[in-house]
Amino acid sequence: MSFAPKSTPLVASGHTRPVTHLSFSSLQDDGSYLLISSCKDGKPMLREWTGDWIGTFxxxxxxxxxxxxxxxSARAASGSADFTAKVWDTYSGTPLHSFPHNHIVRTVALSPTSSHLLTGGQEKKVRMFDLARPDAEPDYLTESAGLAHEGTVKSVVWVGDHTGVSAGEDGLVKWWDLRTRQLTNKINFSNPITSMELSAQTGRLVITSGTTVAFVPALPNSNGKAHSLNLAYAPSSATIHPIWQDRFVTGNTGDEWVRIHSMDGDEREVLKGHHGPVHSVEYSPDGEMFASGSEDGTIRLWQTTPGKTYGLWQGQG
Structure with missing residues (x-):
């Protein structure tokens, strides 16, 4: 009798407090990529695609x-509870710019050419900084009363050359023309947005709100269709397989498990390994693995196909 290989994660330690956010780079020309992690210890970490530590900012x-x-992968941006957003040189770890805010910065996004930075947070504002003029006043994306949202801005992403998207605790997702700083579209969820990530390869935003996971075209005028599901729990974060697009992974602050679902919402697998709620999940750009970050202070890397020879799993199958 044979059994399917068990999914055994690699544990990437080093943080000393809860891991709040994870983000992979694009796939590089040599097939590699990087992983950057946010943490309540105030020290973002950069890792190789194998999970090996490169450095701490x-x-x-x-x-x-x-x-x-x-x-x-030459630049990194970070947003912090110290009321600043920073831009870093990833080769040297040197901070290049620091942008003061008046409250906690919850989310950041770099433009495709690394020329501009979007930020959002507990001020309910979305700012756009010109990195060629770091001392200049930022532009503000506002709809009314000088605010972008009526609640904390939980996520900003940069789509294409001229589109920014923001998501807030007010349940709204908003699209902005970054040339005019004008609102161009918005959709409303019945619960606060808990996460929003851009799946660049699938051209979709992956959004969690209450018990809902939604897959929404990143550009509203595209030919894609929105698709949403109601789960039996409230996911903290979700990520779609970038190549196969037949499954998504979720984290959950209500337990310590990572779940894999098919695109119709059926639960395929429950992965156990963390010792605290899971705040963030993210697929690698080649789809060969996904990462999860937890309250337990660890990052775990999971193979999409357990037992396959890949990275540090080589010889473990």
């Missing part, structure tokens, strides 16, 4: 809620 004085990498 030192400079924040509070919890880091969001970190993103530029498409070429």
């Amino acid at each position: 030192l400079g924040h004085k509070g919890a880091v809620w969001s970190t993103k990498l530029s498409p070429d």
